[in-house]
Amino acid sequence: MRYTEARLSKLAEDGMLFGIKKRNVDFIPNYSEDAEEPITLPAIFPNLLCNPNTGIGVAMACNFAPHNLKEVAAAIHDYVDGKEPMLPGPDFPTGGIIINKDDIPAIMNTGHGSVKVRAKYKVEKQNLVFYEIPYGTSTEALIAEIGKIAEEEIADIINIRNESNKKGLRIVIECKKDANPDSIAMKLFTKTNLQTSFSYNQVALVNKTPTEVNLKDCIRIYLEHNVQCLIKECKFDLQKAEARLEIVEGLLKALKNIDTIITFIKKSESSVAAKDGLISEFGFTEPQAKSIVAMRLGSLAKLEGVELNNEKAKLLADINELNKILGSENEQLNIILNRLDDLVKKYGDNRKTELAQIDMPKEEKEIAQVIPEDVVVMLSQTGDIKRILKSSFRTQRRNGKGIKTTDDATMALIKTNTIDALLLFTNKGKMYRIIVDNIPVGTNVSKGVNVSTLINLEIDEKVIAITNLARENNNKYVVFITKNGLLKKTSIEEYTKTKRTTGITAINLKEGDSIANIELMDEEDIILITKKGYSIRFETKDIAAIGRVTAGVKAIKLTDGDEVLVGLPIRNNKETVAVFSAYGNSKKTKIEEFPLQARAGKGVTIYKITPTTGNIIGATMVNDEDNVLLVGKSSICIAATDIPLLSRTAVGNLMIQNGQLNSITKI
Secondary structure, three states: OOOOOOOOOOOHHHOOOHHHHHHHOEEEOOOOOOOOEEOOOOOOOOHHHHEEEEEEEEEEEEEEEEOHHHHHHHHHHHHHHOOOOOOOOOOOOOOOEEOOOOHHHHHHHHHHHEEEEEEEEEEEHHHHHHHOOOEEEEEEEHHHHHHHHHHHOOOEEEEEOEEEEOOEOOOOEEOOHHHHHHHHHHHHHHOOEEEEEEEEEEEEEEOOOEEEEOHEEEEEHHHHHHHHHHHHHHHHHHHHHHHHHHHHHHHHHHHHHHHHHHHHHHHHOHHHHHHHHHHHHHHHHHHHHHHHHHHHHHEEEEEOHHHHHHHHHHHHHHHHHHHHHHOOHHHHHHHHHHHHHHHHHHHHHOOOEOOEEEEOOOOHHHHHHOOOOEEEEEEEEOOEEEEEEHHHOOOOOOOOOOEEOOOOOOOEEEEOOOEEEEEEOOOOOOOEEEEEOOOOOOOOOOEEEHHOOOOOOOOOOOOEHHHHHHOOOOEEEEEEEEOEEEEEEEEOHHHHHHOOOOOEOOOOOOOOOEEEEEEOOOOEEEEEOOOOOOOEEOOOOOOOOOOOOOOEEEEOOOOOOOOOOEEEEEEOOOEEEEEOOOOOOOEEEHHHHHHHHOOOOOOOOOOOOOOOOOOOEEEEEEEOOOEEEEEEEEEEEEHHOOOOOOOOOOOOOEEEOOOOOEEEEEE
């Protein structure tokens, strides 16, 4: 009784109570036994499928998701037509996006499973604006969650505002100018309730027994229930029509001898005597006699045969139709579907929750949470690796002292980004792949961690070369240059579709040979530079791409004691070749001074080696916007504009005081 003040919606009246006045459901006495209440409701509206329902009862839990009325009606039609019914997925009133829609058919077939619901957002300037959130989450709780994550993990979030109003939900997250809002959103999805899971556990009471039901079960039970309601309605209407037909036939019979009957009623001592007399003298049934006696004599005298005959014909037709419905299951289902269609036409609306299948491999999911940052990765001779923020390298004037670095000699330096992947090549010709963000952060003087903690190296295996695999990489080939002067070109797809840490065979290195460097390129010309100051420039377009487990072709003819240091693709003719010696000298030379030659020749001299310069330790392509990091006993970051532009045979200028360099990288 405490619920009697609840006001029903129009949909509840039309969809849940349709036909209840015809006693189409069973009633029982209420708790005080002064009234009756229905055991169930007629429910032409498929409430169990359309409205969420959760709770614990009879020692069992249940959880039903809301679904779209139009889609539920379509599934019911399919079931009746003998097709396999299916729902696209839940439709939450708060919208959002389901990101695993391919799991939904299994849920519909079993009655259990879960869907992942993600908030919807847009980027306005540098702000993240969330305008739909997962069902069942609180705006205030979400803002508190985001605030905590911002303090502890995401420094790129400046402020959080709740701008929700009558027009709709709006959570605004201000991000730093150089931040990536989409990456921040991905991280928030994993750390907060901006992405949640909704678990199906479709347990319902079926004949008072807790039962797990799938979609077909729900539709079958819905139809069975509504068929029973319809049968009770038809029987109610049939009983009423047959009772009225009996009365009408009695009135028609009375009309044939109306004057005699009126006189008889007038002379009767009472209405009871009149009724009994009509039954005994004229052969009326008791209901007919009661109806005639109950009528006013004036009304009885005015009875018209045409109206009564029309009513009789209508009643006979109705009775025939009701008997037809009661005798035909197809008729019953058609009526139920028509009622459902009327309900859909009146109350159906469009889907609010978007459905998607966002299949992200494990590596992609990991990268999606990474905040992009430009970094430099340093690998030492002993295999220690670390990443340092690019912003931590401040440009200095050439011939400076630089800053102290770790005592361990640097073997490789590479400019990259935290969202990129590194390809690591070993002395056994294998390749491994790791995400840059997984490399621990270090400083100029810190040691880093051994690379063997990140990848599964064999006991006598060590990394000898690394290259960057950028996220936006569109190159076709991986080009290997070995220290003994071989070049191998292989399709990049043979290396990018591999396991990250277990590694694959990358190149068949001959005994005594090692990798000088690896470049991702198309079919540009390439310049090879040796430590004794020779170089050769040739075309790569005529070199055939070969498989991973091969050695390559001869690229340069080396003199005794010489080895290849680096191969530089020519991607921009306006760039210059910057060459660095072991004792800190450097120069730039125009590309035009490197003549195009045939592969496998000796090449030309590009640097004059002297006792004061030492051998060449590295080279790179630069333009005026570039900086170059020089690393040895100390490190210095210089602007490319500070490197003098000189001829092939010049020595160059000193870049760092008392510097014993072992590696360089363009940053």
